[in-house]
Amino acid sequence: MNDFLLYIPDFSHALVVTLGISLCAALSGALIGFAAQAMSRMNALLYGLWRTYVWLVRGTPYLAQLAVFYFGLPAIGITLSAVEATVMSLALYSTAYFGEIFRAAWKSISVGQLEAAQVHDISAWKSFWHIQTPQALRFSFPLLGNQFISTIKESAVASVITVPELTMTTGQIVANTYTYIVPYTLLILSYWLLAQGVSIGVRLLSRTSVEG
Structure with missing residues (x-):
């Protein structure tokens, strides 16, 4: 028990870094994924x-994309800190997955609703924002939550460029x-707590949207 308490300060800081x-x-x-997917519907x-x-x-591993941001960009005069490189690369990496979630959500809207909107002379733009998008967002809540959890797990890759997140902190304690x-038990527990927090938040949002 004393060992667990000894490492709590280090893991608390690392938990905040990982969550941030x-x-x-x-x-x-x-x-970005929402905007890109929406704009991609405008023309070929x-x-x-x-x-x-x-x-x-x-089609490429996140580790390779992180390496390009952190080690490759300085070659063209752009130098990012380890945290900046992680946030930017992970955001652009997750953009593709979030975009696919929104694509699937919009495709789930029945064609009959779109045809009814046309019959009532509702413009395509109003139909998109007031009919398709609210339903698509409600449909996508669980998938968005799962992707958020995946993003949390992917952040562990940042340990290779010395970002003081959970995995890096665990490695330093072990070394x-x-x-x-004890360190790896705390590591597993920390990721589990983050995942559970996201899951609970998504359920609350889904319930609120349905009741609203």
């Missing part, structure tokens, strides 16, 4: 560019103390 990185990346990724060129981006991002069970 994940939250910034997930919110940015969700907003935007659709082609967006699908290419999704294909490239989802300094040569103890394994």
